[in-house]
Amino acid sequence: MLSSVLVANRGEIAVRVIRTARRLGMRTIAVHSDADRDALFVRLADEAHRIGPAPASESYLKIETILEVAKSAGAACIHPGYGFLSERAAFARACADAGIVFVGPPAEAIEAMGLKDAAKALVQKAGVPVVPGYHGSRQEPDFLRQKAYEIGYPVLIKAVAGGGGKGMRRVDKAAEFDAALASAQREAQGAFGDPRVLVEKYVLAPRHVEIQVFADAHxxxxxxxxxxxxxxxxxxxxxxxxxxxxxxxxxxxxxxxxxxxxxxxxxxxxxxxxxxxxxxxxxxxxxxxxxxxxxxxxxxxxxxxxxxxxxxxxxxxxxxxxxxxxxxxxxxxxxxxxxxxxxxxxxxxxxxxxxxxxxxxxxxxxxxxxxxxxxxxxxxxxxxxxxxxxxxxxxxxxxxxxxxxxxxxxxxxxxxxxxxxxxxxxxxxxxxxxxxxxxxxxxxxxxxNLEALGAVPQERDPASVAAGALSLVASDLAAAREAARAALREGATPWLAEDGFQLLGERRTTLPLLVDGERLDAHVTFDADGPAVEIPGATLALGEPEATLVEAEGDVLVLREGRQTRVALFDPASVDLEHLDAGGLVKAPMHGKVVALFVSAGERVEKGQRLAIVEAMKMEHPLTAPIAGSVGEIAAGPGDQVAEGARILVIEAEEG
CATH class of the missing domain: 3.30.470.20 (ATP-grasp fold, B domain)
Structure with a gap:
């Protein structure tokens, strides 16, 4: 058995490989980016080495850097996991040249199977049936569009060097082909450094079945x-x-x-x-x-x-x-x-x-x-x-x-x-x-079946909101009581207690909330049993938990029936007054990078028109115009990293 292994990967697969390697008595070596310095796989390994900044292109995809660490650490072999460099023939070859065992197939086998077009031709010669389609080298859009017509819609555009669904698009009609091709090529270039695609017949009612194979050197x-x-x-x-x-x-x-x-x-x-x-x-x-x-x-x-x-x-x-x-x-x-x-x-x-x-x-x-x-x-x-x-x-x-x-x-x-x-x-x-x-x-x-599976926008869950609001009230009361006790110990008056007490009338107050970023008022009443919260659709009293509650930096995360609701006290100082009425405000839907911008300042756009593309986790997400109008402020452009909720651009509504 090999004495040591460098795991050229991260996350759960790095953890998985490290655990088996340690069971086999192998010394384990992790490599990590700045973003993963405190990750679980780093903590589990016998030793760990920094290889670069957070972006994979500057860390987990740097062959030279990883090999330098492997040599200096005395690694007998390198396990690539999956993703990253696992199917890079150049990496397997570089390991062999450095005298380090690559835990994977020979570079020649990776090359033969790494490009889908060449792989299909190879296995077809071995008598393995392949899906009808164009697997050649020509990449002109007009030519590929013609091939799609000859194959017959629906067709599947697939990255030649791809995997994991990246650089893949189903096209049901000719009018959609050009946009799908451009998107697939762009995504393939970003994920694999190779924009080439092939076009295949889309099999109706397809089942995806795979066979796990193992081969030895004998x-x-x-x-x-x-x-x-x-x-x-x-x-x-x-x-x-x-x-x-x-x-x-x-x-x-x-x-x-x-x-x-x-x-x-x-x-x-x-x-x-x-x-x-x-x-x-x-x-x-x-x-x-x-x-x-x-x-x-x-x-x-x-x-x-x-x-x-x-x-x-x-x-x-x-x-x-x-x-x-x-x-x-x-x-x-x-x-x-x-x-x-x-x-x-x-x-x-x-x-x-x-x-x-x-x-x-x-x-x-x-x-x-x-x-x-x-x-x-x-x-x-x-x-x-x-x-x-x-x-x-x-x-x-x-x-x-x-x-x-x-x-x-x-x-x-x-x-x-x-x-x-x-x-x-x-x-x-x-x-x-x-x-x-x-x-x-x-x-x-x-x-x-997206709707039946709950993968569409859902109504706010009143019970979760009430539970979160009640938790905020209870926390506030606990803090107020402790403050009152401290004040009493110092000789202050009990009238300083902030518990909703009043001499006459119903003890009732309004609690301004932010529920998943949206404003909502909850009504809180107090009686001898403690506070109760009422919102449209739900009333909840203290001692009636219906969900799992987790404190999150002052907010409350309410987990109920697999869904999460974030409940926070509303802070008027946090309102973006500059864009308060900007119905045409286009924000980043997640942390990611702007990879394409299709409009310029002053340009007129229609509602639903594609404006930009944000990429996250190597997947593209298009941004469309929420209203018709003209492009005003553009706050981010291609190459910019943006946080969730960051302003990308503003569409100014047409007057009249």
């Missing part, structure tokens, strides 16, 4: 069964499971054989995933699946494979990198029970799944014999705008699919996150959705 190649990753949004996986619902031994054998042949075609070594798209209209069939791509690394969803096989895939990676042969043959691969994984993200489903950043004021993750949690953060940590906003992966297993889903549903109900908004309530509804439970779903299921 010519042995096996697969570890399949995973279903069909529950996606914007081509990003949300829930994954193993085995795939409706999978038959015949289809598993055919798909597994195709995956193994694809790996053999490139002389693969290590862990990899061969991804297929299947036509799910008539169930999974041996003649209705096609190769999409091969990810030459460990996958985010690898824990579900570990759950049904009992294997530690990171340990297998280390053993193969050490030169050992695979410890089992294909006939020995277990498949026991069922496992499901949900990705808990810091994002707001009610606002288009916008990333949500900030301090984790509270974090309580589920426990249990049939529950596993892979997390990269703890309470008190920060979710920054610089990296993927994943908080944790929650994995549940059971003897049957139903048992696994029931366990996951309970686990999500026990999850508490305060600070950034999360998709916890959305995940819970998704796991309990009848069509998902019945196995009658495809990759379009989430987008077709």
């Amino acid at each position: 010519g042995n190649v096996i697969h570890l069964n399949e995973r279903d990753c069909s529950l996606q949004r914007r081509h990003q996986k949300v829930i994954e499971e193993a085995p795939a619902p409706g999978m038959t031994p015949e289809v598993r054998e055919a798909m597994g054989r195709a995956a193994v042949e694809a790996a053999r075609a490139v002389g693969y070594v290590g862990a990899g995933t061969v991804e297929f798209i299947a036509d799910g209209r008539e169930g999974l069939r041996a003649d209705r699946f096609w190769f999409m791509e091969m990810n030459t690394r460990l996958q985010v969803e690898h824990p579900v494979t570990e759950a049904i096989t009992g294997l530690d895939l990171v340990e297998l990676q280390f053993r193969i990198a050490s030169g050992e042969a695979l410890p089992l043959a294909q006939v020995d691969v277990p498949l026991v029970g069922h496992a499901v994984e949900a990705r808990l993200y810091a994002e707001d489903p009610e606002r288009g799944f916008l990333p949500s950043t900030g301090r984790l004021f509270a974090l309580s993750l589920p426990e249990g014999d049939d529950v596993r949690v892979d997390a990269g953060v703890e309470a008190g940590d920060q979710v920054t705008p610089f990296y993927d906003p994943m908080i944790a992966k929650i994995i549940a297993r059971g003897e049957t699919r139903g048992e696994a889903l029931d366990t996951l549903s309970r686990a999500l109900g026990e999850t508490v996150v305060a600070g950034p908004r999360t998709n916890a309530a959305f995940l819970a509804r998704l796991v309990d959705a009848s069509a998902f439970r019945e196995g009658t779903f495809d990759t379009g299921f989430i987008d077709a």
